[in-house]
Amino acid sequence: FPVTRAKRGAVVLAQHGDPRMRNQFGRHVLMATHLYGPGRTVFIGFDSTYRWRYLHEEYFDGFWARLIDRVGRSKVLDARYPFKLAVDKSAYRVGDRITVRAELPDDSSDATVLSELRGEIEWGPDTAQPLEWEPLPDNPSVYQAAFPANEAGAYTVRVAAGAGVELERGLRPATVEFRVEPPQAERDNPTLDRPLLEEIAAASGGTVLAMSQKDKLASAFRTHEVSRPLEYRDEIWDAPLICGAVMLLLTLEWILRKKYRMA
Secondary structure, X not given: OOOOOOOOOOEEEEEOOOOOOEEOOEXXXXXXXXXXXXXXXXXXXXXXXXXXXXXXXXXXXXXXXXXXXXXXXXXXXXXXXXXXXXXXXXXXXXXXXXXXEEEOOXXXXXOHHHHOEEEEEEOOOOOOEEOOOEEEOOEEEEEEXXXXXXXXXXXXXXXXXXXXXXXXXXXXXXXXXXXXXXXOHHHHOOOOOHHHHHHHHHHHOOOOOOHHHXXXXXXXXXXXXXXXXXXXXXXXXXXXXXXXXXXXXXXXXXXXXXXXXXX
């Protein structure tokens, strides 16, 4: 069956050997494989595999047995992707750098599955952010994506495999969930921040002393002379002499007024 070209993301396994069977995209594709969600599809554009029996039965039987096993492996995995998603912790703090890893279960799996990973991170409505995957230099069967946690909340990583297939098409992606807690600097890093203390002390005109310098603590406080006037008040009724003198003057005045007929 003639085809125009291989679909984007497909792996071409065989092409036509006749130089006349070609177009502007190259030789015609006879066999190709492609990922769709957690499953794999295989296209075979010829119907002559039965002729392989003339060479030996194992060529025909072995080819179809391995092909069916390869394509149907997703059924064995309960329609799950042939890789595992994992994060370092189940809870992070705001400001932490989160690393998501996609790892093949064994070395026999096809590493090209990981090369076609597509994923995004969600932590709220309209907050989807794509992930950039990179292989580990020392282990090509492990891919990882890192991003900073800038906001607190529940995060969900959604990952699918297969180029040319968008996550929004209803495919069931592989997911992993975790939480990002608000920052708690005093609990997460309870060590002495001496540069910050010295900066605060310099701004306030103070100084920073260690426990070994406790003998300098008293002299670190700056004292100034303060004048405070003290006032003492006594009620006149509590002073007998003054009270008696006032009463005597009032009585003398009354007598003089009577004597000279002024009252």
